[in-house]
Amino acid sequence: MRILLGVSGGIAAYKAVLLLRLLREQGHAVRVIPTRAALEFVGAPTFEALSGEPVSTEVFDDVPGVQHVALGKGADLVIVAPATADFLARAATGRADDLLTTTLLAASCPVVLAPAMHTEMWEHPATRANVATLRERGVHVIEPASGRLTGVDTGPGRLPEPEDIAREALSVAGAGGAQGSVQDLAGRTVVVSAGGTREPIDPVRFIGNRSSGRQGVALAQAALARGATVTLVAANLAQDVTDQVEAGPGRAACTVVRVESTAELREAVRTAGADADVVVMAAAVADFRPAATPDAKIKKVPGQGPAPIELVENPDILAEIAHERLRPGQVVVGFAAETGDASGSVLDHGRTKARRKGADLIAVNAVGSGRGFGTDANDVTVLDGAGDVVGQAAGSKREVADALWDAVVKRLP
Numbered sequence: 001m002r003i004l005l006g007v008s009g010g011i012a013a014y015k016a017v018l019l020l021r022l023l024r025e026q027g028h029a030v031r032v033i034p035t036r037a038a039l040e041f042v043g044a045p046t047f048e049a050l051s052g053e054p055v056s057t058e059v060f061d062d063v064p065g066v067q068h069v070a071l072g073k074g075a076d077l078v079i080v081a082p083a084t085a086d087f088l089a090r091a092a093t094g095r096a097d098d099l100l101t102t103t104l105l106a107a108s109c110p111v112v113l114a115p116a117m118h119t120e121m122w123e124h125p126a127t128r129a130n131v132a133t134l135r136e137r138g139v140h141v142i143e144p145a146s147g148r149l150t151g152v153d154t155g156p157g158r159l160p161e162p163e164d165i166a167r168e169a170l171s172v173a174g175a176g177g178a179q180g181s182v183q184d185l186a187g188r189t190v191v192v193s194a195g196g197t198r199e200p201i202d203p204v205r206f207i208g209n210r211s212s213g214r215q216g217v218a219l220a221q222a223a224l225a226r227g228a229t230v231t232l233v234a235a236n237l238a239q240d241v242t243d244q245v246e247a248g249p250g251r252a253a254c255t256v257v258r259v260e261s262t263a264e265l266r267e268a269v270r271t272a273g274a275d276a277d278v279v280v281m282a283a284a285v286a287d288f289r290p291a292a293t294p295d296a297k298i299k300k301v302p303g304q305g306p307a308p309i310e311l312v313e314n315p316d317i318l319a320e321i322a323h324e325r326l327r328p329g330q331v332v333v334g335f336a337a338e339t340g341d342a343s344g345s346v347l348d349h350g351r352t353k354a355r356r357k358g359a360d361l362i363a364v365n366a367v368g369s370g371r372g373f374g375t376d377a378n379d380v381t382v383l384d385g386a387g388d389v390v391g392q393a394a395g396s397k398r399e400v401a402d403a404l405w406d407a408v409v410k411r412l413p
């Protein structure tokens, strides 16, 4: 999930550092936008080092990038913690006098504010009115905790603990239950293959498929958020999907192994899978490959028709791993992307595949005609190894990913 963490200038700004670290550990990409006053309390280098992303406070810091619009539109969730009385007032009146407030107006994702201030400030009618206005607009304002404030004072107005803010904010973003707080894959090692393999015909051509890698990457991100150590075996991901997983500032904190062909994917999955509790084969793997791959480009000879390309069968990686189990007790999950035809429906084909492969779970989805591949949503039926329906999930690929992990967790020893 891409999170914007706004930090305004209260004494509790130091807790934003812990919140940032927590969100990063859960696998989220976090961009911190402090106010000028926040930087009086915590320095920008701290936020930059822990987020791996640049930090700026002003809309004029990167004019060509029109930051506030890019950041606002690209975010899945905005959290402001701590939110000062001043920030609440500016947000309630729609002020846009720094990068944080301007970005807030450009954001259409869920917004969660965690106010923190002295009890008198929190209970002041002006602050109460601002909070009421924000709540009416759909902003989620977390109730401050009660306890020790700055100095010797105690009372309501204290910033809740970072764990509590993260849990509440992620559940507001619909990432709650599973993605947000439940660390039910903590201590587990998982391997997810994503994308589609390419089988070389000659040095410049290949046989490929339309898989973008979106579902596999969503599975990897969901597993990270649930506490797993993740290896993503990435086969030719679409560019925007690659951008999500590229190592570097703010990206998903999983190990990424890039592969191209089915043979490379098999090698990578088997290597990483030897230590894995779970292997999820979400990549679209070619069933066949050209029998021979010449070193030179195949030339068109005028007057002669195309030379036939002889295909040979690729190893069935899913069936192989499911039958062998690279590690005792390993849970193996496959995907069946089906179109349905005269011989059977999407589910019929999925059932046949489930029984043949020997995997613990098979997620069956209908593809083709704008469905499944390359889209942001998915609709899967989850079958067990016997072909019986054990779950159904529809929604974003992240939601589908979490439903699948729910089913996996039940099968882990």
Ligand SMILES: Cc1cc2nc3c(=O)[nH]c(=O)nc-3n(C[C@H](O)[C@H](O)[C@H](O)COP(=O)(O)O)c2cc1C
Pocket (backbone or CB within 6 Å): 007, 008, 009, 010, 011, 012, 035, 036, 037, 038, 083, 084, 085, 086, 087, 116, 117, 118, 121
């Ligand atoms: C030591 C110190 C602590 C402060 N703590 C808070 C606080 O906890 N909550 C708050 O609303 N304002 C607090 N303030 C006041 C804000 O810093 C001030 O209102 C500022 O204008 C907030 O700017 P911002 O909302 O742009 O971050 C504090 C000020 C100082 C000097």
